[in-house]
Amino acid sequence: MKDPKLIQCALQRAAQGDEKAWAELVAWYERLLWSVARGYRLCQDDVEEVCQLTWIRLSERLGQIREPAKLAGWLATVARREAMRLAMDRNAVPVEDTQLESLVAEPVEPPEFLHSDRNRQLWLHFHALSERCQHVLRLLMYSPEASYADMGRSMGLPVGSVGPTKTRCLRTLARKLTKAEVI
Numbered sequence: 126m127k128d129p130k131l132i133q134c135a136l137q138r139a140a141q142g143d144e145k146a147w148a149e150l151v152a153w154y155e156r157l158l159w160s161v162a163r164g165y166r167l168c169q170d171d172v173e174e175v176c177q178l179t180w181i182r183l184s185e186r187l188g189q190i191r192e193p194a195k196l197a198g199w200l201a202t203v204a205r206r207e208a209m210r211l212a213m214d215r216n217a218v219p220v221e222d223t224q225l226e227s228l229v230a231e232p233v234e235p236p237e238f239l240h241s242d243r244n245r246q247l248w249l250h251f252h253a254l255s256e257r258c259q260h261v262l263r264l265l266m267y268s269p270e271a272s273y274a275d276m277g278r279s280m281g282l283p284v285g286s287v288g289p290t291k292t293r294c295l296r297t298l299a300r301k302l303t304k305a306e307v308i
Contacts, residue, residue, distance in 0.1 A: 127153060132193035140187035151180065157197055158204045160279040164264045164271075165208040175211060179204045198281040205260055250301040258294035265291065 132153075138146030155176065162175035182203045183190075190196060251259065257280060264276050271279075273287040282290060 129192075129194040132196055133190075136187055136190050136193060136196070139184075150183075154197060154200050157201060157278055157281075160271075160275060161201050161204040161260075162208045164260065164279055165205075165212050166263075167208060167212060171208075171211050175204055175207045178207045182207075201279065201281045202256065205256060246305055247302065250298060250305060253301065254294065254298060257290065258297060261287075261291050261294045262298065 132150075135146045135149050135153075139150060158176045158179050159172065162172040165175075167175065179200055183200065190199070251262070254262070260280055261276070264271055264279065273284050276282075276287045276291075277284045280287070280290075
C-alpha cells in the first residue's frame with residue numbers, strides 16, 4: 126500500500142497540471158483498474174474504455190479526494206460501476222476471438238434454465254447483493270483462475286480477507302435463494 130502522504134502529494138501535483146504526477150498515479154493503479162474491468166469479461170477495447178473513463182472521473186475530482194489512503198478503493202469502485210454500465214449497454218457477454226471458431230463449429234442450444242423464471246429470480250437476488258459481493262462472485266464465475274492475490278488487488282482487500290469475503294457472499298446469496306425457494 127502506498128503511503129497516503131505520497132498519494133496526496135501526487136494528487137495535488139496532478140491537480141496543478143504536473144504530468145509526471147499523473148503518470149505516477151497511473152503507474153500505481155493501472156493494474157488495479159485493468160483487473161477490475163477484466164473481472165467483467167469485457168473485450169480488450171471495453172476494458173481500455175473502462176480504465177480511461179475511470180481516469181477521467183479521477184481527473185474531474187482530483188481536488189476533492191479527502192482520504193488518499195482510500196484512493197485504490199475509490200478507483201476500483203468507479204471502475205466496477207463503469208464496467209457494469211458498459212456490460213449492460215452491450216447487453217452481451219464478449220467472446221474471445223480464439224473461442225469463436227469452436228462456437229461456430231459446435232452450435233449448442235442454451236440451457237433451459239436461461240429462459241426460466243428461476244434464472245430471473247437468481248439475477249434479481251444477485252443484484253440485491255452488495256457491490257463487493259457481486260464483484261467477488263463475478264470474479265469467481267468469469268475468472269476462476271484468478272488467485273486470491275489478484276482478487277484482493279481487484280477489490281482493494283488484503284489477501285487474507287478474500288476467502289472469508291467469498292464465503293460470506295456465497296452464503297448470503299444461498300440464503301436469499303433459499304428464502305425465495307429458487308434453489
